[in-house]
Amino acid sequence: MATPAFTFTPSTFQKLHPAEFFRRFTTEGVRPDGRLLDAFRPTTVHHGVISTANGSAMVRIGGTTLVCGVKAEVAEPKLDTPDQGYLVPNVELSPMCSSKFRPGPPSEQAQAVSEAINRVLKESKVLDLKDLCIEEGKAVWVLYVDAVCVAYDGNIFDAALAAIMVALNNVRIRKPTYQEGTIKVSGGSTANDENSFTLNLARTPLSATFAIFDTTLTILADPNVTEETISEGQISITLDETGQLCGVTKIGAASCSQSVMKDCVQSAKKRTQQLRNIMNQQ
Amino acid sequence: MSRAELLSPEGLRIDGRRPAELRKITSTTCVLSQADGSAYLEHGNTKVLAAVYGPREARHRALVLHDRAILNVELNVAPFSTGERRRRSKNDKRLLEMASFVKQTFEPVVIATLYPRSQIDIYLQVIQHDGGTLQACINATTMALIDAGIAMTDYVCACTAGWVEREAAIDLNYIEESSDTSEVTIAMLPKSSKITLTQMESRLHVDKLEEVFRLAGEGCKQMYEVMDKTIRDRAEDLARKMAV
DSSP states (O other): OOOOSOOOOHHHHHHHOHHHHHHHHHTTTBOTTSOBTTOOOOEEEEEOOOTTSSEEEEEEETTEEEEEEEEEEEEOOOTTOTTOOEEEEEEEEOTTTOTTOOSSSOOHHHHHHHHHHHHHHHHTTOBOGGGGEEETTTEEEEEEEEEEEEEOOSOHHHHHHHHHHHHHHTOEEEOEEEETTEEEEOOSSOOOTTTEEEOOBSOOOEEEEEEEETTTTEEEESOOHHHHHHOSEEEEEEEOTTSOEEEEEEEESOOOOHHHHHHHHHHHHHHHHHHHHHHHHO | OOGGGSBOTTSOBTTSOOTTOOOOEEEEEOOOSSSSEEEEEEETTEEEEEEEEEEEEOSOGGGOOSSSOEEEEEEEEOTTSSSSOOOOOTTOHHHHHHHHHHHHHHTTTBOGGGSTTEEEEEEEEEEEOSSOHHHHHHHHHHHHHHHTTOOBSSOOEEEEEEEETTEEEESOOHHHHHTTOEEEEEEEETTTTEEEEEEEOSOOOHHHHHHHHHHHHHHHHHHHHHHHHHHHHHHHHHHHHHHO
8 A cells, every 4th residue: 555645743634624633533532632522621610700790700611711790770671571670691702702703793603692691591580580670660670791701712602601690699789779769779888788689599500512523423512612613513401400401402504313412411410510519619 | 079088197098008009919921711912910909801812914904014013902891890880882982092002002112023914913801990991901911912922122011190189199099080180191111211101181280290200100110020020920930831
């Protein structure tokens, strides 16, 4: 047999044939960054990092880092829900976090993730919005939840949802008093249990995302940015603390069997439990 | 907030500092996984993150210079960073003005002729705002550029100074800035003591100017000590790891 005409260094091979390069690893059951196919990257969670915000969190999953801040403002309630406040989540993917993003209006990906999170928060009824009412029909609390991504290395949805849930968990809002058309909020001394209240979260949904790679439909847990680019589909499973499903999303060309979905749900259960332990530790 | 409280009779400011004292500074480099260089800087409660990408291919071919790199600075203030939530659009004039200050401060310092036909992008994210945003942005940018390995003639250290009540003070916080004190931001090259940026918008009596400038210069020198220590510690750390 003739000797091959070209030989490549691994990094050249990765640039020329990224999928083939990746396949060499997955057939052995590992990934280029050393992880097993079902391993999630190390995750750290920090509470209350921003003192100007009512609630805040910073979450790192591998190289993906998100800072989330919650600000509470007084506003008029929506016409059809006069006794409920509302949440406005927003995920920002700026050019700072990766060279993939260009400056300008929010990209399609940022809008899609924001909307996905909005849906999870609404449909899972994470918060009883009546708790946010100050004066029915006149004034309610609006919670602006802004998650800013500072470093993007794949799997923005998991990181964003975790950051938002942690931030909502440590929100502290000053108790307002309503007097003849004006809202008075006590300022001055530090917020404590007497002059402020925390949110009562009914459920804490957390998610686990998997990428579907190749015709062999290899499932990769917690894809990083290179794995996201070469994968053909993604599955996201969202579960709350009782193990109930809050959301399942599957996008992409590859179709996968029911057993694959079941495996993903089991893996997601373990992962979300692990995430909750991390959140509660700190 | 009555003016009398800005400087107590003993000469202590609102947060207990002396007039010539800087706030607690925390600085770290190489905090972001994707950027070529990054730095995180805290001046007391003002927290700024800087990311540098470059030199890389310029986005707009028309702007490319044949003999040097172009600098591009974008400043983003997070909505939760200030006391009241404010959704500042990217084209907010104040932010664009601040970004252009940073750009003009670094243009003479970065040795751009080493990187022709390329672009150096500097992204600044203000995470928490408690006065002295411009100085924090400039300091964070210096460290991020050094972390990215981009050649510069010197550090650029910035410091705010102003006249609080009866004395000149440095590193003003938000309460001091927003009350009726004059405030000037100065960026300096520490080795040569040359000033690359001066910015002041309030009124200051010309007799007090010299004192305020002198104090700001000293503040910049103090900043330089802190920043240099962080960079050297990191370099030692890396050198140690590489030697193994």
